Amino acid sequence: MWELTKSFTFEAAHTLPITTLGEASQEIHGHSFRAEVTVRGTPDPTTGMVVDFGLLTQRLGEIQATLDHKFLNKIEAIGLPTLENLSRFIYERVRPIGHVTKVSVHRDSCRETCTYFGPQG
Numbered sequence: 394m395w396e397l398t399k400s401f402t403f404e405a406a407h408t409l410p411i412t413t414l415g416e417a418s419q420e421i422h423g424h425s426f427r428a429e430v431t432v433r434g435t436p437d438p439t440t441g442m443v444v445d446f447g448l449l450t451q452r453l454g455e456i457q458a459t460l461d462h463k464f465l466n467k468i469e470a471i472g473l474p475t476l477e478n479l480s481r482f483i484y485e486r487v488r489p490i491g492h493v494t495k496v497s498v499h500r501d502s503c504r505e506t507c508t509y510f511g512p513q514g
Contacts, residue, residue: 395436395443396494400429401453403461407474421464427499428456428483432491444491456486476500476507484509 406423430453434443465474472478476498484496488511497508 394433396431396433397443397446397449398429398431399446399449399453400427401457402427403457405460405463405465405474407465409473409475411473424500425502426460426479427501428453428480429497429499430483430487430493431495431497433494434492449487449490452487452490456483459486476505477509480507480509484511 403426404423405426406421408421430449432444432449436443459468460479465471465479468474468482471482480496480498483498484493487493487496493511495508495510497506499506
């Protein structure tokens with residue numbers, strides 16, 4: 394069994410009106426985000442690949458374009474733009490590429506990370 398991880402970055406703004414962090418979170422503010430997508434599997438006997446990095450790169454580029462330099466509160470499919478919802482949003486858009494085991498979204502400057510493992514059950 395192998396796991397492959399590919400990451401991308403994006404800059405985005407949001408507001409979090411229901412946090413206990415106060416005004417700083419309630420006002421529009423931005424972060425530098427880093428997302429990591431992990432795919433697990435056994436290499437295809439013909440290609441020798443768990444996942445075609447070209448397809449994965451293309452899909453992550455589409456997701457990055459959706460998020461980069463955007464006001465995340467306006468992207469309805471995210472819901473409230475928390476790390477939890479961002480990691481789920483990315484997972485849902487990349488999972489058709491292969492067996493995605495997890496998506497982590499990092500705000501390195503805040504020393505925060507959230508990892509979504511997909512639906513359990």
